[in-house]
Amino acid sequence: MSPVVEFSSVSKYFDSKLLVDNVSFKLQQREITTLIGQNGAGKTTIAKMILGLEKPTQGQIRIKDNLKIGYAPQKLDFNFNMPLNAEALMNILVPGGIDKEVSELINFADFDNVRKIDISELSGGQLQKLVLAGTLMDKPDLVILDEPTQYLDVTSQQEFYKLLKQIKETTGLTVFLISHDLFTVMKNSDQVICINGHVCCIGKPNDAGQNLDFKNALSEIGFYVHSHDHRHNH
Amino acid sequence: MFIHMIIGTIINGIHIWLSMFVIITVSVLIGLIFAPLGCLVLWKRYVYFGDGLAHASMFAGIVSVMSGLPIFYAGLLSSGLFAFIIFKLRSNSGNSAAIGLTTSIMISLSLVLAYSYPGQINITKYLVGDIISASAQDIKLLFFILIVVLIFFLSSYKDLVLMILSKDIAESRGVKVKFLELAFLAVLSFAVLSTIKIVGALLVTSIIVIPAMVARMVAKSPVSMIGFAILSSLMMNFIGGILSFYLDIPFAPSIILSGGFIYFLLLLITHFKKFLFKTSH
Numbered sequence: 001m002s003p004v005v006e007f008s009s010v011s012k013y014f015d016s017k018l019l020v021d022n023v024s025f026k027l028q029q030r031e032i033t034t035l036i037g038q039n040g041a042g043k044t045t046i047a048k049m050i051l052g053l054e055k056p057t058q059g060q061i062r063i064k065d066n067l068k069i070g071y072a073p074q075k076l077d078f079n080f081n082m083p084l085n086a087e088a089l090m091n092i093l094v095p096g097g098i099d100k101e102v103s104e105l106i107n108f109a110d111f112d113n114v115r116k117i118d119i120s121e122l123s124g125g126q127l128q129k130l131v132l133a134g135t136l137m138d139k140p141d142l143v144i145l146d147e148p149t150q151y152l153d154v155t156s157q158q159e160f161y162k163l164l165k166q167i168k169e170t171t172g173l174t175v176f177l178i179s180h181d182l183f184t185v186m187k188n189s190d191q192v193i194c195i196n197g198h199v200c201c202i203g204k205p206n207d208a209g210q211n212l213d214f215k216n217a218l219s220e221i222g223f224y225v226h227s228h229d230h231r232h233n234h
Numbered sequence: 235m236f237i238h239m240i241i242g243t244i245i246n247g248i249h250i251w252l253s254m255f256v257i258i259t260v261s262v263l264i265g266l267i268f269a270p271l272g273c274l275v276l277w278k279r280y281v282y283f284g285d286g287l288a289h290a291s292m293f294a295g296i297v298s299v300m301s302g303l304p305i306f307y308a309g310l311l312s313s314g315l316f317a318f319i320i321f322k323l324r325s326n327s328g329n330s331a332a333i334g335l336t337t338s339i340m341i342s343l344s345l346v347l348a349y350s351y352p353g354q355i356n357i358t359k360y361l362v363g364d365i366i367s368a369s370a371q372d373i374k375l376l377f378f379i380l381i382v383v384l385i386f387f388l389s390s391y392k393d394l395v396l397m398i399l400s401k402d403i404a405e406s407r408g409v410k411v412k413f414l415e416l417a418f419l420a421v422l423s424f425a426v427l428s429t430i431k432i433v434g435a436l437l438v439t440s441i442i443v444i445p446a447m448v449a450r451m452v453a454k455s456p457v458s459m460i461g462f463a464i465l466s467s468l469m470m471n472f473i474g475g476i477l478s479f480y481l482d483i484p485f486a487p488s489i490i491l492s493g494g495f496i497y498f499l500l501l502l503i504t505h506f507k508k509f510l511f512k513t514s515h
Contacts, residue, residue, distance in 0.1 A: 083456065
């Protein structure tokens with residue numbers, strides 16, 4: 001099956017600084033791919049290149065025709081000078097109306113209890129749940145989730161990933177996650193990409209336990225602490 | 235003699251009614267134009283920018299008098315210069331500092347020019363404005379601006395709300411965020427520049443923002459906020475306009491005081507209601 005998104009030797013400079021260095025990977029339909037890496041490793045830049053908000057300096061990005069991409073950003077820069085309740089927020093995020101297929105997200109976001117509350121009065125977790133639910137209810141073919149569970153408690157995180165897996169199975173959704181939570185990544189991803197400007201390692205999460213390259217890559221981006229002998233120029 | 239007196243009284247009455255008509259028409263038009271723009275200024279936290287733009291427009295007035303260039307073109311020149319300097323300075327010192335510095339420089343330049351040409355430039359006119367000076371041409375221009383504002387809001391309302399919620403989400407859904415921001419600033423500049431001789435540079439920002447601040451206290455949605463802002467803008471402009479006419483005080487300060495009164499009255503009522511709610515629970 002042809003990939004939904006394919007990066008071929010993609011590099012991105014900002015001014016003269018190399019942020020993304022010769023990156024290649026594929027996103028397959030119905031798979032959860034997670035990008036892990038330290039701050040400033042180029043994760044959000046890669047997400048923005050998939051969205052078409054940044055152009056690569058070198059290399060090629062192939063995106064399947066007519067692909068509908070949803071995006072839930074890491075930073076919820078909501079401006080609370082505007083009066084807006086949760087129901088109005090959902091109407092904006094899901095302009096086509098809520099489909100029964102994904103209506104379980106309504107319960108996840110606790111929508112019935114918060115629908116009349118102004119979003120400025122909601123907690124970070126409640127707001128993040130609404131944005132995640134709204135993004136998924138819009139029925140994208142590919143969803144990009146940047147640190148989707150950073151404001152959620154452990155129970156809500158587990159509930160979210162369970163729902164995400166369920167939705168991808170029923171709708172064929174492809175998921176591209178950016179996360180710092182290694183435990184959750186290993187448990188819920190089909191493919192993991194470790195990045196530090198360049199791609200350190202790509203593989204199945206199960207490989208991490210046995211594969212030395214994978215261990216070294218994780219070590220390089222700060223997840224495991226142990227010595228290794230390869231060097232980097234940046 | 236008697237007939238002359240009657241004719242004089244009739245002419246005087248017509249003059250008063252015409253002036254009242256101009257004041258009411260201009261007040262209503264300014265209210266309808268600035269209320270929705272004010273909401274957007276408040277939502278996007280552009281108050282400081284609006285203030286800077288208004289002061290830069292004083293420079294436009296003085297350039298217009300000195301060069302004979304129509305005020306609108308002088309305004310475009312002045313706001314273009316304002317935007318260019320800020321664009322160049324902001325990477326070095328941040329938006330607020332860049333706007334503050336540019337505004338001060340343009341005001342100082344205006345004052346120096348006014349001081350150098352004492353017979354030609356009446357600086358007070360550009361500071362506080364004069365509603366009576368509004369001509370039929372100005373009223374036509376206000377109608378035109380109102381149509382531009384209406385088209386802007388009706389064609390891009392959903393995109394605007396999404397952009398204000400989150401630029402990232404808006405961009406990912408195909409909203410041309412940079413274009414929309416630029417279009418908003420262009421419409422705002424156009425409206426401010428075209429009304430500066432009526433409302434004055436000193437107080438135009440308050441005229442834009444006060445109705446939105448009043449509306450924010452009572453509104454539950456963006457649309458209702460625009461509606462309440464229009465209502466409070468019409469109220470403050472109407473009361474201010476009438477007071478300005480009968481008490482012979484400048485138009486802009488008069489409507490600002492009316493707006494301020496409405497704002498603090500509503501604030502008091504809101505706090506009183508909260509107090510009652512707390513004591514009853």
